[in-house]
Amino acid sequence: MRFEHWVYTIPLRLRSLFRRDPVDAELDEELRDHIERQTEENLARGMSAEEARRAALIALGGVEQRKQQCRETRGVYWIDDLARDLIYGLRTMRRNPGCPGDWRQHRHLQRRPRTTLPDPAIQESRPVG
Numbered sequence: 001m002r003f004e005h006w007v008y009t010i011p012l013r014l015r016s017l018f019r020r021d022p023v024d025a026e027l028d029e030e031l032r033d034h035i036e037r038q039t040e041e042n043l044a045r046g047m048s049a050e051e052a053r054r055a056a057l058i059a060l061g062g063v064e065q066r067k068q069q070c071r072e073t074r075g076v077y078w079i080d081d082l083a084r085d086l087i088y089g090l091r092t093m094r095r096n097p098g099c100p101g102d103w104r105q106h107r108h109l110q111r112r113p114r115t116t117l118p119d120p121a122i123q124e125s126r127p128v129g
Contacts, residue, residue, distance in 0.1 A: 009075075016074045027070055031063060 016023050035056045042052030060066055071077050 013074065013076045016076050017079060020080075024067075027067060031060070031066060035060060035063075 035053070038056035038059055039049075039052045042055050043049065045052075047055060057063070
């Protein structure tokens with residue numbers, strides 16, 4: 001990619017990461033404006049107000065799905081997911097502090113050799129013949 005492209009996109013991606021609430025508010029406003037314009041176009045075609053709004057929402061394909069698609073298009077969604085997963089993992093470990101030790105002990109037990117010692121009670125001498 002060209003340097004000019006990165007100069008433009010890096011600040012936008014950082015803004016999406018660290019100023020999530022204002023970015024999501026702008027996205028809500030933009031989608032609301034899109035629905036209103038589509039509703040006005042449908043009203044001009046002769047639809048009732050309720051039908052026009054419903055048709056605009058259907059044409060958009062679901063508001064929440066479109067929001068999610070826009071968030072994923074920003075290119076920083078995976079960083080946000082990773083941060084949330086790490087926070088969840090740390091919070092879980094804080095609630096159950098013995099968990100990592102249990103895991104290590106379990107792994108240690110799995111690595112032991114799988115041999116058994118002979119049981120003297122089973123190994124009785126049997127007469128041959």
